[in-house]
Amino acid sequence: MTFTRIFILFTILVLLVLSNGLFVVDETQQVVITRFGKPQGEAILDPGVHFKWPFVDRTHFFDKRFLEWDGASDQATTADKRFIWVDTFARWRIADPKLFLQRLSDERAAQTRLDDIIDGATKRSVAQHDLVELVRSSNREVQPDLTLPESERLSELAEIHRGRQEIMQEILKNSADGARDLGIEIIDVRFKSIDYVDEVRQNVYARMVAERQRIAARFLSEGQGESARIIGEKERELKSIQSEAYRQSQELIGKADGEATTIYAKAYNRDPEFYKFLKTMETYEQTMDKESTVILSTESDFFKFLNNIRGR
C-alpha cells in the first residue's frame, strides 16, 4: 500500500514538473525565457513544444506577426502653412523580443512609444513640405475632360519634387531608427488620410464653388460667343448670296441690253434717217393725249394745205 502511494505521489510530481517545464509555442508566437529575470539564450521562434527549467525559468510570449499601429488623427502644419489633420498607420513587428522585453516589457508600452516616435517623425516631415507634396505622388499627366471648355481642361497639377511616397519613406526611416533600439522593426508608415481642418475646408469649398462658377461662366460665354459667330456667319452668307445673285442678274441684264442694242443698231443702221422718222412718228402717237397742247404752223407739212392746195 505504501509503495502504491509513493508511486502515485511520484507520478503527480513528475506531471507537475513536466507541465511546468513543457510549453507550446503557437505559429503566431515567439517566446523569451528568463531565469530570475535574466534572459536565457536566443528567443524561441519555432512553433511546437518546448522545454524550460520548471519553476526556475519564466516564459514571455510575444506576437510574431506583423502588428498594427493606428495613430490618432493629429493636427499638423505644412511648410506652406496649411492646417491639416494627418492620420497615419504603421506596420511593425517585434524583431528582437529580448530587447523588446527589456525596454518595453509589453505591447501596451510599445504602442505608446510608437505614438511618440511616429507622430513626431510625421509632424517633422509634414512641417518641412508643402501640402501638395504630401497629397500627390507623381507628376503624371492629367487626363483631360473633353466636356470642359478648353481653357479649363488643364486644371494643372502643380509640379512636385518629392511626393507622398518619398515623404512616407522619410517618416518610415526616421521612426524606424528611433524604434530599432526598442527591439521593434517598423515595416512601413503610411498616411491613411490627410484632411483639411474644418475652417480651411470651408475656404476650400468656397474656392471650389468659385472655380465651378468660373467654368459655368465660361460655358455660358462660349455659348454666347458661338451663337454670335453663327449669326455673323449667317449674315455674311446672306450678303454673299444676295450680292452674288444681284451681280449675276445685272450681268445677264447688261448682256441682254447690249445684245438688243447690237440687234437694233444693225437693223436701224440700214437707214438711220428712216428709223428716226418712224420712231418719231411712233413717239408722237405715244406721247400726245388730251392734256397736250399743240401749236402747229401752217408751214408744217400737215397743215400747209390749209392755205392752198399747193401747199405753198
Next chain:
Amino acid sequence: MEPQDFIDLKKLNFKPPKKAQIFVGVAVLLGLVLFFTTWFQVEANSEGVILRLGKFNRMVGPGLHLKIPFGVESVTLVPSQRQLKEEYGFRTLRSGTRTQFSQQQFLKESLMLTGDLNVAEVEWSVQYRIADPFKYLFRVRNVRDSFRDITEAVMREVVGDRTVNEVLTVGRTELTQVVEDELQKLCIQYETGIKVEQVILQDVAPPDAVKPSFNEVNQAQQEREKLINEARGQYNLEVPRARGRADQEISQAEGYAIDRVNRARGEASRFEQLYAEYRKAPEVTRQRIYIETMSQVLPKVGRKFIIDENTKGLIPFLQLGKGGVGQ
C-alpha cells in the same frame, strides 16, 4: 422524461453500481468525447488549418476529417472560397433585392483631398478573398483592420494624384484599376494572404457644400448647347431661303434677258421688213406714214393751235393752258 420516472427510480431499491458498470460507463463517455473531438467538418466554402501543438501541420479541404484529440491538434476554419466585402464611406444595412444603406454619412472615410487640393467624396467597396489561409492567420494580426487601413491609404493616395475632374468624371475607370493593382501589391507585400477581386467605386461626388455649383456647370453646359442650337436654327431658317431668293432673282434676270433680246429681234425684224418695202417707194410711204400718224395723234390732243406765218405775233395773247409752252 416524466417526473414520475424519477420517483419511480427513487422508489426502486437502487443498488450501487458494480465496478464493471463504472468501467463501461467511463469507456462510453470517453468514446463519445473522443468521437466528438476527433471528427470535424469543413464547409464547402472553407479550408481547415490544423496546428499540432501550436505548429502548422496541414491544411484540409471541405468534408469530414480526423484530428488528434485532447488539444494536441487544433483546427481553425478559414472561409477561403467566400467572397468578402469591405465598405468605405457607406454601410449596407441589409442587402437584397432592395438593398438598404445606412443613412449615416461616413465622411471621415469618404472625404479626401485631390491632387489639385480640392475635396471629393468617394464611396467604394472592395471584394476580396482569403487566398492564403496560412498567411492570413499567421503573418498578420487583425488582418481585416490592416486591410481596411491599407485600402483607405491606397485610395487616398491614388485620388491625391488626380484632379477633382478626373476623379469625378473621366478618370474613374482608370482610378479603380490603379487602386486595385496597388492594393493587391500591398496585400502581397504585407503578407496578408488576401486576394483582391474587385474595387468598386460606389459613388464619387463633390462635397455637399459644393454640389450646387457642380450642377450650375451642368446647367451652363446645357445653356451653351441651347444657345448654339438656337443660332444654328436661325442660320438654317434664313440661309436656304436666301439661296432660293437669289435663284429667283437670277431667273428673273434671265427672263428679262430673253425678253429683251427677243423683243429687239422682233422689232429689228419688223423694221427690216418695213424698210424693204419702203425702199421700193420711199416718198409715198413716208408721206403715208406721216399722215396716218397725224390722223392718229391729232384727235387725241386736247388743244390745238394752228398759226399762220403772218399771224405769229398773236401767240403771246393766247390763253395757253398750264404745261403748255411756258418757261
